[in-house]
Amino acid sequence: xxxxxxxxxxxxxxxxxxxxxxxxxxxxxxxxxxxxxxxxxxxxxxxxxxxxxxxxxxxxxxxxxxxxxxxxxxxxxxxxxxxxxxxxxxxxxxxxxxxxxxxxxxxxxxxxx
Numbered sequence: 001x002x003x004x005x006x007x008x009x010x011x012x013x014x015x016x017x018x019x020x021x022x023x024x025x026x027x028x029x030x031x032x033x034x035x036x037x038x039x040x041x042x043x044x045x046x047x048x049x050x051x052x053x054x055x056x057x058x059x060x061x062x063x064x065x066x067x068x069x070x071x072x073x074x075x076x077x078x079x080x081x082x083x084x085x086x087x088x089x090x091x092x093x094x095x096x097x098x099x100x101x102x103x104x105x106x107x108x109x110x111x112x113x
Contacts (some may be wrong), residue, residue, distance in 0.1 A: 001035075003098030004065045004072065009080060009087040012057035016083050019059060026063065029075045033075060035067020038103050058086050064093075066103045 003076040006026075010019050027037050043060035052058070065072070098104045101110055 001066050001104060002069055003019075003093040003095075003103035004067065004069075005091045005093055006063040006065055006072075007076070007087075008061045008063070010059040010061070011084050011086050012059060013054075014059065014084045019061070020022055022082060022084060023029075023061065025078065026075055029078060030065055030067055030071065033067055033071025033074070035065055035071050037063050037065050037080070038101075039064040044063075052086055055086070064101065064103055065093045066098075100103055 008022075008026075010022070023040065030037050041062045041064075043062065046055055046060050047057055048055070067093070076088070076090060093101070094105065095104070099110050
């Protein structure tokens with residue numbers, strides 16, 4: 001298992017129900033691949049640094065996920081096709097950071113010393 005951080009930026013005009021539905025779909029896809037969404041952090045509505053798709057605001061959500069990397073391809077495909085998603089980014093967390101956040105369970109970093 002590996003730990004990932006997924007940031008999703010939703011269109012600022014989207015209703016909360018659409019955001020909740022997309023997050024539920026992402027959770028379902030991750031779990032279908034044998035992974036688990038450990039934490040969902042809603043940052044709320046924030047202003048963009050520059051205009052994206054004629055919009056200046058978006059709704060930011062960050063997910064902490066524990067899964068195999070190949071399981072996230074379907075999640076990325078769905079997010080890429082979703083009209084309500086402005087941007088998304090998946091980042092693999094270093095093992096040390098993942099253990100610090102408690103995403104890898106009882107695993108300890110493989111360091112000597």
